[in-house]
Amino acid sequence: MVAKNTVAKNTVAMRSGAGLAAALGAAMLLGGAGAGTAHAAPAQGGAGLAKTDLAQALGGTTTGLGYGIAPVKDLRLDPWANSSADVLNNGATVQPEDSGLAPVSTTTLTGPLSAGGGPRDLPLVGQLLGTLPG
Numbered sequence: 001m002v003a004k005n006t007v008a009k010n011t012v013a014m015r016s017g018a019g020l021a022a023a024l025g026a027a028m029l030l031g032g033a034g035a036g037t038a039h040a041a042p043a044q045g046g047a048g049l050a051k052t053d054l055a056q057a058l059g060g061t062t063t064g065l066g067y068g069i070a071p072v073k074d075l076r077l078d079p080w081a082n083s084s085a086d087v088l089n090n091g092a093t094v095q096p097e098d099s100g101l102a103p104v105s106t107t108t109l110t111g112p113l114s115a116g117g118g119p120r121d122l123p124l125v126g127q128l129l130g131t132l133p134g
Helices: 002-029 054-073 107-114 123-129
Strands: none
């Protein structure tokens, strides 16, 4: 019975020692050990932040945005384009009975996609994407 209690006490002592070391390390990392040190106040009229050049900031943002958007504009939307399994290769055309109206077809929208195009090649979406940089 004595051996059992000794093992239990040693285990508790090791755990509490490890906990103490972890607490001490956390206190040092969070600045608890150096909390008593004084920090120098900035000198009067010393260093300050530089004024931001708005034109450069806007130019850099536009350039970065262009590099981020350009791949999305050319993203291939139809994975089976130009293959025999392409479901967008089929089209439906409706001929109105009034002879003054032109036929309406789905190939206007699906044609660029079945040819392997991306959002830039779609009729209205391509014009909107043209206004974005890239």
